[in-house]
Amino acid sequence: MSHLDLIGSKKRKRGERVFRFKSFGESGYPVEFIGPFRETVKALLEFGHLETNSSREIPSWSFQLEFHRHHPVQILLFVVEEPVEASLNRHCNQCQYVGWGHHMICNKKYHFLLPSKDTVAAYLNCEGNSNNNRAGSGNGKSNLLELQGHIMHGVFHSNGFGHLLSVNGVEMGSDLAGHHIMEFWDRLCTGLRARKVSLNDNSQKRGMELRLLHGLGYGEPWFGRWGYEFARGTFCVTRSMYQKAIEAIQGMPLYLLIHHLGTSNHEIPVIFSRYQALSDHSLVTLGDLFNFMLELKSRLPTENSIDTYNSGITAETNCRWSPKRVEMATRVIVEALKRAEFRWVSRQEVRDAARAYIGDTGLLDFVLKSLGNHIVGNYLVRRSLNPVTKVLEYCLEDISNVLPNQEGSFMTNQRVKERYKISSLQLMKDIFYLYKCILKDRKPALGAGIFSAISVASRIILDSKYLIKEYSGDLPFKVELGFEGKLNIYCTVLLRSNKEVQAEGTEKAMPPYECVTLKNIATIDELKQEVQRNFREMYWGLRSLVVESVLNLNANGTDLVFGLVEVGRKLVFQGSTKEQGIMNGQIYECGLNSHVVDCPCGAKDEDGERMVSCDICEVWQHTRCVRIPNTVEIPHIFLCNRCEQEIVLLPSLP
Structure with a gap:
């Protein structure tokens, strides 16, 4: 591997097939994937370019991929066959952490790499240095497999079980977005007939942990859209704990958050009102709000903005009432809701109060039907179905702190419309602000009572790192009578x-x-x-x-x-x-397991988190569980609580 001809791979353009990135791995492209993984991977490699300078011990192949035909982005895929004899460590830590430690060690691993510009440069730099100092370099290990920062790095054991080790999208300087990389990887796994594939979810977006953000918004991690599910948590987190944490944090009522945070943080109610005005349904819980914001982000153009001021009532050209009469009826309904002093009022109560001024019940029914979640002057008219009585209810929300001194109807006030616009940049700022204030840097007001669940649930979700997708499972594929007898x-x-x-x-x-x-x-x-x-x-x-x-x-x-x-x-x-x-x-992948893990959190096996061993009993525990912060180095001498207590109880020597 230390002799990969990366420069030659870049120069090879004539006479070598270039594959479409967005189709590579589909059935028949470049090969019909038939049989178990060990056969399909060999069939695929027949279409690759065998690196002429690669080591015989670690052969490698390359594929040229093209992302865009009209604006070509050339991508190199390397497949490296690593025999167990050439591996620095025969045992696979990823197998052990995800719960596959009982698997036998395979003779071969197959690494699938999309190198980034930085990893290629780092490799070539290390290779140049090792060529100049070959005598003292030992084995050098200026190995492309060992470098960090690849666009994608996945590995399969020859029995079809694999691990996705890294995905680095646009934020890390890649020409490919994260979802393009995942779609490519998923096609490879499906085509090659992988059995199960694991990953350690450390994905982030602008400093936000995606497994927490998407867990709150969608009830699953970002990788969930490709079928990856909870497999194993660190710190002894179970699937049941994970599901309850998701339900708890998604179901947190917004009105309680506004009540406790609104007095000390005026920006949070403003953000809530901004997106409630945009939504066509009531946002009741924290999960509703984040789901709406994330869905809006996926639909919103990067540079453009959409108008959050909803003028849907006047948009109907076949309306039989004049705009003036509709505006008058709207004002009457809003005044009736004002007299309710911002409490929820049933539709019938609002209608009865408005009939004292508007005799046309058809006009009132039309306005009440169309008015939900619209801005009128300085107020947001909210509409919701009461979950107990199953009756529509209305309530006013004062947004004058967002639109100060704004008067006028919802149809004619252009200043309101100009003020209430949202851009993609503003949306991301709002998501980050709520993430930081509510989920990350929680205020003392959220540290007690029902709000303590936010802290506990967030921690559990963040500890649910190991995900698995089952492609063909424990049985490689459907067994039937084969062809040709x-x-x-x-x-x-x-x-x-x-x-x-x-x-x-x-x-x-x-x-x-x-x-x-x-x-x-x-x-x-x-x-x-x-x-x-x-x-x-x-x-x-x-x-x-x-x-x-x-x-x-x-x-x-x-x-x-x-x-x-x-x-x-x-x-x-x-x-x-x-x-x-x-x-x-x-x-076996777990090795001899000579050391004992017995942590206060309940963990009995290594899970990839930082651990410390007691210098007396030699039992391993998580540093977090024994209150050693990650920012602090592990002490040279460490005693667990049990050994400390035994020392304290020992009688004094004469």
């Missing part, structure tokens, strides 16, 4: 020598089921040989696997598989390995 069967292997693993349960000892294809005239012995070949090729700890028997099938070696084993049957094969020098625990 071939038979497909699900198979896995249980090692006979794994006594200590079997004591914990056979699930850890068995790799995921693989689809094995053989002729329908094959015998049980031939099936064993095919299973042995497939699992030797895939797993590092099974390179010397010898399949001995079928645990859940009573058959002789010469019996025909076809007719004895139905299509889709799961078979478990027992075997043993003769590899010397490999301990059983070392063949």
Whole structure:
């Protein structure tokens, strides 16, 4: 990998196929993706350009991709095949953190990279230095795989389980937006028949954590639009805790927030009123508000603005009442609501009060129907359906602090219309302001009572980092009778020598089921040989696997598989390995797990968060749980609470 010809890759334009970025990975482009991952990835690489200067130990291929045909943006995709022997660390931390530590280590990993301009420059700079100082550089490791800041970096194990390690969109200087990168990655995973793919969600937008922002607005993380869901939380957060946190923070009533924050922060009520005026339905909860703002952001042009002043009543050209009569009826209704002193009033009460001045009930019904969530003078007329009585109710909201000294009707006041406009920049400023005041830098008023739920829920959502999308799951694909007289069967292997693993349960000892294809005239012995070949090729700890028997099938070696084993049957094969020098625990992604994790939060396994070990009992705990801030270095000597108490209780020496 340290000899990748990146300069040559950029210069190759003639005679080499250029693929469309927005179609790459679709079925038939560039290849028909048929079979399990280990076969589809090999079929894809046949269309790549094998790097001539790449190391034999770590071969790599490149693909030229074109984003726009009329305004070409050339992108290079590199696929690097990393054998386990060349890896700096055989064990995969991502597998351990997401809960796949029981998986066996695969013989190969496939890295899919979209390098950025900065990572290419950093690589070439390191490569130049290592060429000049080859004698003292050791292995150098000026490795493209180790650099941070790629547009995209994803990795697959040869069994089809993968991890999306990084996505860097426009904010990080990329020519591609984040959603374009994710659509590309999702097509790759689908086409290659990946099984499950995980990611560690640290996505941000202008300093805002997207898993919190989108959790509040949509009830799911930003990656949720591509099917990624909660898999595992850090600090022992569970799926149930995550769902309850989402519900709690989304359901926070806006009127309570305004009541507690409005006196000390006048900007928050202004923002609430601004978007209520724009919405065609009542914004009752914090989730309603953020959902509306995020949806508006997705529809709003970057440079343009839309008018939040709603003049829908006069827009109807077939209205049988003159604008003057509509305006008069509107004033009467607003005056009736004023007398209600800003409380919610039923539609019938408003209508009855207005009839003392307007005898035309049809006109009143028309105005009441059209008036909800409109600005009239210095007031916002709000309309909502009472969830208990199921009756429409109206209420006035004074927005004079937004539009001071504004008088006149909602139809003729041009100054109101000019003042109440929203741009994309203003919208992002408002989202950031609310995020900071309510979710991030919470005021003392939000630290007690019902508002303490905001702090707790925000923390739980931020701790829900590990997401998984299931593409083809534990079973690689639908099993059926193959073409040309071939038979497909699900198979896995249980090692006979794994006594200590079997004591914990056979699930850890068995790799995921693989689809094995053989002729329908094959015998049980031939099936064993095919299973042995497939699992030797895939797993590092099974390179010397010898399949001995079928645990859940009573058959002789010469019996025909076809007719004895139905299509889709799961078979478990027992075997043993003769590899010397490999301990059983070392063949799994979690390793030997020699250290003990026992944190006050309840965690019993590593989850990727910063930890500290007690110098007496050597038990590991999260630094956050033992009140060591991330801004403070881990102390050289650390004692856990239990060991401290035991020392205190020891009798004094004479």
